[in-house]
Amino acid sequence: MSSRSRLIALIIAGVAAIVVVAIVLTVTLNRPKVASRPDPVAATVPVALKADGLPKDFSIGVVLTLGRSGEPGSEYNRAAQGAIVAAQRFARGGSTPTLSAQNDRGTEDGASAAVRALAEQGVSGVIVTSTGPQALAAAKTAEELGLPAILPYVEPSDPAPTTWTTRPSGASVETALQTALTGKNRVLLVEDGGQIPASVAISQTLSLGGFEEVTALAQEAAIRTGDQLRPAAEDAPAGAESTRIAEPADAVVVSAATPQRLVRLVQALQSRDVSVPLILPEGATTPAFAYSLAELDGTAAGQLVSVAPAGGDATALQKDAQGRGMSAFLSAVRLVSGDPAIKNLSDDAPFSADAWAADARSHDAVVALVRAGAAAGSGDPSKVGAALRTLSFGPGDGLAGPELDFSRAAALSAETIPVYASPQDLGLRPPDEAAPRLVWVPAPASP
Structure with a gap:
């Protein structure tokens, strides 16, 4: 082959290579990309919560059954301390919802009196943390007074349009x-x-x-x-053995x-x-x-x-939105527990004494009422109730537990599941030697 022919062959090969590279680049650059699904919640949920538009004098009433000796309705009075955690989170974010608690004394009359006392104090809504007849009486009185009411631990039989439960359905x-x-x-x-x-x-x-x-x-x-x-029966023959x-x-x-x-x-x-x-x-x-x-x-x-x-402490170990929401809540529990000046709902002991029991349900009830007050831009109970009926919340709104949809009386969306007792300390709450070693997890421990 002559020099001229070789040169022409090389030029043709070079042009072909350039064309191939151009084609590869074009295909690569124009290949459709698989869109990644956006995470509905940031990689970390902040401890402080903001509620722009919340009136400065916004207050929430909490109805409790006090007692530690098995009084009916008192089984959740320690769990209800989660309300303190929510109020402190909003306070750290620049809003200052006030919590006011009343003891229903374990009776229907006491529950009605407690709600009336809270209404006279000007609360924008109430959270009824007791159970049994007194809880239903409190909800009924709230309805009569036009107060929105959230019941985290009991399911009302005939809820008013301004009454919600976040308890799982029967x-x-x-x-x-x-x-x-x-x-x-x-x-x-x-x-x-x-x-x-x-x-x-x-x-x-x-x-x-x-x-x-x-x-x-x-x-x-x-x-x-x-x-x-x-054991063998008393009239059995001598020498009769026990049986299985x-x-x-x-x-x-x-x-x-x-x-x-x-x-x-x-x-x-x-x-x-x-x-x-x-x-x-x-x-x-x-x-x-x-x-x-x-x-x-x-x-x-x-x-x-x-x-x-599904929504206990073990949820914080999940690598999803709900896990981050629960993790933020437990971080707030530790933070609030470290301040001896912060008292419990009845203002007779430091919050730290009940930090081991403060739960997501009471916390999320406060979050819901505060968000409704901010959406309404008012502390008027009728406006807060009307706003709440249009809202639903998830971890991105500050919830620690499952999503809640207040367009319906039974706001809880999550299904109930079997949970298994474990004595393991997850290390997610403040150390407390006096706290019981019991946590409920969604799967049994490995043998």
Whole structure:
């Protein structure tokens, strides 16, 4: 090949290479990109919360049932301290909602009087943190006075347009109980009052009223689960041996009228080494249950199962929006607990004494009312209630728990799920040697 021919060949090859590179670059630069889904919440949720437009004199009433000895309705009075955390978060963000608490004294008349006292103080809405008849009486009085009311721990039977609950629905709780009992065919009910859904299939029942002592009830339950032997009858022939029941129960549903009475049954069953799962109602997730279990030397170890919407402390370990919302809440709990000047709702002890129990439900109720006040630009209860009916909230709005939609009376969107007791300290709350070691997690601990 001549020099001229070689030169022409090289030029042609170079041009071809340039064309190929150009094509590759064009395809690369114009290739459609897969759009990444935006995270609905920032990588970190701030501890301080802002509420632009909130009136300076905005105040919220909190109705409590005080008492630590099993008074009906008092099981959530420590959990309700989450309201303090929310108010402090807004204060750090430049808004200053005021909380005013009233004791309902555990009666319907006391609850009505408490709400009337709060209305006279000029609150823009109320949070009813008790349960039972007095909680419903408080909600009814709030309706009569035109006050928006949020009930975190009870489901009203006939809520007014300005009354909301953030408690899981009865149907959701029922479904979760059935899920917890999946695969269990011989269920024993051990009860001391309280109620369970009729759809929960029970094979046999032991009632405390039929025994002289709770220990005798627990012994019989342990026999029914095959964990203890049935002693020979008094009139049996000499040398007759104890026997094990033929078809033992494979789960025990435990029901009681209050968390404290529930604890008595659970501790008694544990003392008889009952090894099958103990399925407990919602009352087991209250601070009153945890505190009483520790007092009676019961344990969170073993197979204690309850039901709750996903939103406990363990949620903070999730790498999603709700996890960051809960993490911010727990950071605020630690921050508020470190200030001895910040008192509890009844102003008779430092907040730090109840920091272990302050929960997301009471916190989120305050967040909702403050956001409604800011949206309305007013502290007028009628305007706050009207604004709240149009709003829904999630972690990006400062919630610690599941999303809430106040366009409906039952604002909680999340379903109830089985949760499992664990004695593990997650290290997410302020250290407190006096606090009970009990946390509820959405999956059982590995054996």
